[in-house]
Structures are given as C-alpha cells and as structure tokens.
Amino acid sequence: MRRVELPNGFKVAGFNDLEPAVLYHEMFVERSYLRNGVALSPGDVVFDVGANIGMAALFFYAECPAISIHAFEPGSRTFAALRENMAEFKVPVTLHNAAVSDAPGTALFDFYPRWTALSGLLPDPGEAARIIRTYFGNLGFSEPDVEELLLDRFVRETEECRVTTVSEVIATWGIGALGLLKIDVEKSELAVLRGVRAEHWPRIRQVVMEVHDLRGAGNAAVSLLEDQGFRVTVEQAPLLAGTEVYEVFAVRPGHCGEPGEPG
Known part of the structure; x- marks a missing residue:
C-alpha cells in the first residue's frame, strides 16, 4: 500500500499510482x-x-458532508486501505468487511493487487483485461502501450470473505430510509438487488450501479428496479464504449434530489 496524491490535493492509500x-x-x-x-x-x-x-x-462526503455512509468491502487488503482513508479524511462511515449479495454466508473473493477495482466474487481475468484494454484504447493509447499497462495486472489472490445482504444491514442497523444505494461489484450487481426484501424496497430512494450486461443481467436489473417503482436511466461512459459495462440510475419519481422518506 502507498500514498497517492490526487489532483485535488488528497493523498489516499492505494495500491498503484x-x-x-x-x-x-x-x-x-x-x-x-x-x-x-x-x-x-x-x-x-x-x-x-x-x-x-x-x-x-470520499466523493459523496465532499459533495454533502451531512450524510452517513455504510461502506462494504470484502477484500482484507482493500479494506485496510478503505479504513485508513476514511480515518484520514474523517468521513462519517460505518465499515463492513464483507461482500453484499442475495444471501448471507461466506464466499471466495478474488483480489487483483495491481487493479483492485476489478476484484470480485465472480473472477474473469480475461473479461477484466478486455475492459481495461478497451478503456485505454478509447483514451487514445497505442496498442503496445496498452499491452504494457496490462502486463501482470491480473495476477490474483483469493481469500474467503463474509457475505451480507442489503436487507440484513437495514434490519440490523434499524435504517428507516436509504437515500442512495450505490453498487459496483463486478458482475454481482443483480445478486445485490435480489438481496433486498420486498418490505425494504420502499425505503430506498435512489440506486446507482455499474452493470455488466452479461447473459441478460442488464435487462433483469432494469426490470427489477422499474417493478419497484423507480424511473430508470441507462448510460454508457464513452471510454467504455465497446464493452458490456453500463451505468444504471434509478430515482423514485417526485423525489429527485429531495430529502426524506420515499412515498
């Protein structure tokens, strides 16, 4: 782990520059x-x-300091960096060293030390490499430069982790309203949504998530959110054009940016 300085002057604990x-x-x-x-x-x-x-x-806290955050990270090494960064910047956060899925228990977590954001419960180094190759190709990097960037990026480590669900945490912590559910879990996003029990969906005002649209997962996620009463927008970042990765934004009508309980 090292300290990496960002353009805004923050120095964060991370694993590569x-x-x-x-x-x-x-x-x-x-x-x-x-x-x-x-x-x-x-x-x-x-x-x-x-x-x-x-x-x-860090972004959510910088945008609106008067919030509280529950942060979920299953990997022991990334969790250590998360804990260090939250303490350094005094973010009001409850930390959970756990993955989130459709049922509590344990699972194997695959960790890529040289590209940690692509770690997850459903490892696919080939797909991860294709995403990074396309991303940097869209940025204008030459093919040889991209291949050099990818060199040894997806050497992985595997460990067992705890698994929880959104509903388990809502119930345990007595959370009456959830302003935002943000999900970025590398192909496990549909399982996260399926871990929300029916009685808890009305408490969730907004969802924003990265979706890997493999085997119909994208349409299934959108349909689930629409069935729960959300207005859903799907976008793909220009730098991810040519991949199966999309962003899904779900907001309850009449509550765009408004505080309080959903209707």
Missing part, C-alpha cells in the same frame, strides 16, 4: 454517480457497496 487517478476522474470530474436526477441531501444514509479504497465515499 494509476488506479486512484482513474477513479478520481470518473467520480470527481465526470461525477459518474450523481447524474440523471441522482442527488444527495443532508441526513441521507448511503450504502457504498463495493467501496474498494473509498474513492466513492
């Missing part, structure tokens, strides 16, 4: 999580599912 800069651009510059009517309000509770080293949590 490149990845925090990419995440900073996506979140702080492109504002990838707060678009299409998704907004934060004072008093909101935010679930950061797939928190990694905490870049999204």
Whole structure:
C-alpha cells in the first residue's frame, strides 16, 4: 500500500499510482454517480457497496458532508486501505468487511493487487483485461502501450470473505430510509438487488450501479428496479464504449434530489 496524491490535493492509500487517478476522474470530474436526477441531501444514509479504497465515499462526503455512509468491502487488503482513508479524511462511515449479495454466508473473493477495482466474487481475468484494454484504447493509447499497462495486472489472490445482504444491514442497523444505494461489484450487481426484501424496497430512494450486461443481467436489473417503482436511466461512459459495462440510475419519481422518506 502507498500514498497517492490526487489532483485535488488528497493523498489516499492505494495500491498503484494509476488506479486512484482513474477513479478520481470518473467520480470527481465526470461525477459518474450523481447524474440523471441522482442527488444527495443532508441526513441521507448511503450504502457504498463495493467501496474498494473509498474513492466513492470520499466523493459523496465532499459533495454533502451531512450524510452517513455504510461502506462494504470484502477484500482484507482493500479494506485496510478503505479504513485508513476514511480515518484520514474523517468521513462519517460505518465499515463492513464483507461482500453484499442475495444471501448471507461466506464466499471466495478474488483480489487483483495491481487493479483492485476489478476484484470480485465472480473472477474473469480475461473479461477484466478486455475492459481495461478497451478503456485505454478509447483514451487514445497505442496498442503496445496498452499491452504494457496490462502486463501482470491480473495476477490474483483469493481469500474467503463474509457475505451480507442489503436487507440484513437495514434490519440490523434499524435504517428507516436509504437515500442512495450505490453498487459496483463486478458482475454481482443483480445478486445485490435480489438481496433486498420486498418490505425494504420502499425505503430506498435512489440506486446507482455499474452493470455488466452479461447473459441478460442488464435487462433483469432494469426490470427489477422499474417493478419497484423507480424511473430508470441507462448510460454508457464513452471510454467504455465497446464493452458490456453500463451505468444504471434509478430515482423514485417526485423525489429527485429531495430529502426524506420515499412515498
């Protein structure tokens, strides 16, 4: 783990110089999580599912300091960086060293030390390499430069992790309203949604998630959210054109950026 300085002067704990800069651009510059009517309000509770080293949590806190965050990260090494970053910047956060899925238990977590954001419960180094290759190709990198960037990026480590569900945490912590459910879990996103019990869906005001549209997962996620009463928008970042990775924004009609309980 090392300290990486970001353009805004933050020095974050991370595992390489490149990845925090990419995440900073996506979140702080492109504002990838707060678009299409998704907004934060004072008093909101935010679930950061797939928190990694905490870049999204830092962005949410910088955007609206009067929130509380539950951050979920299963990997022991990334969790250590997350904990360090949250303490360094005094983010009001409850940390969960756990994955989130459709049922509590345990699972195997695959960790890529040199590109941690692509770690997950459903490993596919080939797909991960294709995404990174396409991303940097769209940025204008030459093929030889991209191949050099990819060299040894997907050497992986595997460990057992705890698994929880959104509903288990809502019930355990007595959360009456969830302002934002953010999900970035590398192909496990549909399982996260399926871990929300029927009685808890009305408490969730907004969802923003990365979806890997494999084997119908994208349509299934959109249909599930629409069935729960959300207005759903799907986008693909220009730098991810040519991949199966999309962003899904789900907001309850009449509650765009408004605080309080959903109707």
